[in-house]
Amino acid sequence: MTLRSARQGILFVLLLLVAVLPSRAVSAEAPREAVIATIATSINPVTADYLSSVIEKAEGEGAALIVLELDTPGGLDSAMRQMVQEIIKTRIPVVVYVSPSGARAASAGVLITLASDVAAMAPGTNIGAAHPVSMGGGGMDNTMTRKVENDAAAYARSLAEKKGRNADWAESAVRESTSLTEREALGKHVIDLVAPSLGDLLSRLDGKEIRKGEAEIVLSTKGIRVTRVPMGIRHRILSSLADPNIAYILMMIGIYGIFFELSNPGAVFPGIVGGISLILGFYSLQTLSANYAGFLLIALAIVLFILEVKVHSYGALTIGGIVSMLLGSLMLFRASADPYLRISWGVLLSMVGASVVFFTTVITLAVRSQLRKPVTGAEGMIGETGEAMADFAGEGKVFVLGEWWNARCGISLKKGEKVTVVGREGMTLLVEPRNTRR
Numbered sequence: 001m002t003l004r005s006a007r008q009g010i011l012f013v014l015l016l017l018v019a020v021l022p023s024r025a026v027s028a029e030a031p032r033e034a035v036i037a038t039i040a041t042s043i044n045p046v047t048a049d050y051l052s053s054v055i056e057k058a059e060g061e062g063a064a065l066i067v068l069e070l071d072t073p074g075g076l077d078s079a080m081r082q083m084v085q086e087i088i089k090t091r092i093p094v095v096v097y098v099s100p101s102g103a104r105a106a107s108a109g110v111l112i113t114l115a116s117d118v119a120a121m122a123p124g125t126n127i128g129a130a131h132p133v134s135m136g137g138g139g140m141d142n143t144m145t146r147k148v149e150n151d152a153a154a155y156a157r158s159l160a161e162k163k164g165r166n167a168d169w170a171e172s173a174v175r176e177s178t179s180l181t182e183r184e185a186l187g188k189h190v191i192d193l194v195a196p197s198l199g200d201l202l203s204r205l206d207g208k209e210i211r212k213g214e215a216e217i218v219l220s221t222k223g224i225r226v227t228r229v230p231m232g233i234r235h236r237i238l239s240s241l242a243d244p245n246i247a248y249i250l251m252m253i254g255i256y257g258i259f260f261e262l263s264n265p266g267a268v269f270p271g272i273v274g275g276i277s278l279i280l281g282f283y284s285l286q287t288l289s290a291n292y293a294g295f296l297l298i299a300l301a302i303v304l305f306i307l308e309v310k311v312h313s314y315g316a317l318t319i320g321g322i323v324s325m326l327l328g329s330l331m332l333f334r335a336s337a338d339p340y341l342r343i344s345w346g347v348l349l350s351m352v353g354a355s356v357v358f359f360t361t362v363i364t365l366a367v368r369s370q371l372r373k374p375v376t377g378a379e380g381m382i383g384e385t386g387e388a389m390a391d392f393a394g395e396g397k398v399f400v401l402g403e404w405w406n407a408r409c410g411i412s413l414k415k416g417e418k419v420t421v422v423g424r425e426g427m428t429l430l431v432e433p434r435n436t437r438r
Contacts, residue, residue: 032224033058033062033064033227034064034066034225034226035054035057035065035229036067036198036226037050037054037066038068038228038230038231039068039069039070039071040070040072040103042073042074042075042076042242043074043075043076043079043080043107043108043109044075044239044242045076045079046235046239046241047072047079047239048082049235050239051087052086053235054066054229055086055090055092055094057229059091063092064092064220064221064224065092065095065221065224066090066093067097067198068087068094068095068112069097069099070097070098070099070105070113071098071103071104072106072107072109072112074106074107074108074109074129075108077108077152079108083115084112087115087116087117088115088162091212093210093217093219095116095117095120096115096116096119096120097122098113098121098122098125099121099198100122101122101123102125103125104127105121105127106128106129106130107129109127110129111130114159115163116163117163117210117211118205118208119165119190119191120191120192120194120201121182121185121186121191122194122195123182123194125182126179126182127173128173128178128179128180129178129179130156130173131149131152131173131174131175132149132152149175153174153175156171156174165189165190165191166188166189166190169190182194202224203222206219206222241280241284242284243284244284247285248332248347248348249347249351250277250280250284251281251282251284251285252355253277254275254279254280254281255298255299255302257270257274257275257278258275258278259306291331293328293331294329294332295328295332296328298324298328298329299328300321300324300328301324301325301355304320304321305318305321318360326352329348381401381421381424381429382421382422382424383420383421384420384421385418385434386398386399386400386405386418386419386420387417387419388413388419390415391412391414392409392413393412393413394408394409395408396409396413398431405427405428407419407429407430407431408425408428408429408430409430409431409433410432417434418434419431419434420433
């Protein structure tokens, strides 16, 4: 009985293993997850942080694939290099998909595409024009220009060779700003495939063999689960700040707020709004590598406007402030840079015009108040008309502004005679007969 029971037990275990193992095998071979990230803006520290968070999420969830849908005019070199390093470093295959139709991978977007494990484009897209530009607001001399260009060209060639792509074109995209349509890019072996949609892209990636580091990986994307990871509200807000127009407006609001707070201590609200706006403006300028000489000129303009109220310069300080603000606004971002790195003329002229009108109005009112005849105190009595309350020679009483005053006059006055106040000594008015005043 014991031997028979043992045999039955062994048979039961074998049957259980037969039932369980296939299900585990199917589970292991089941399609995993493809994480989809979308960048449709300039390349800046915010987009670099966003891609880093997506890759971290994908690695934490054991995703099989990361697809980066890209549509960018370019951006900062430092942010681009950070993104390239993240793409190369991750153990998960990364596909850069330039989409939708009408999208582009320009400037920094070219190198991000070249760094991908699989490069794909949608119909009606283009790639290229990766020549580096000065991002600091000022121009570069010939030596520095050559250094930057050679560095970018070598970087592009290195990435293309690492991924087995057309290194000659990668270098020409930097040195000559060449661009290609999706079909030309495919023909020149700059990208790996053209796909009209994400679904078609995933379908065509199934079975494709790629090299990731030292390992050979065969992609299995048939029926893969797609999970989109859009920018969270934090990244969306920070990304919107990386706009030259927003940065400029925030900086101006910040300056106005601080000006109002200093002009009216204790108002609190202008100071809070100004402080927050100024900090956000500084953050935006940092992400855009703005020229701080431009910012200092704008700050100088505000100082000149304030001094105009205190100093009688007959408009010289106001004119200097207007010129300083206009030059600072023009210098804040390099005029020859790409459009996404410049302040629009509409925003610039509107803010400068509003500032000029505001400070001109404030200064005009301040000057008028200084020139206006005093209406209170000792000075406020001068020029007022009254009448003698009795005959007197030397000192007596006069009635001025509804009040009785001690008065002194060098000419004899008669009761009811009109007098004009010409001065004041303490509580005694100095008067003259009205008809003798010149």
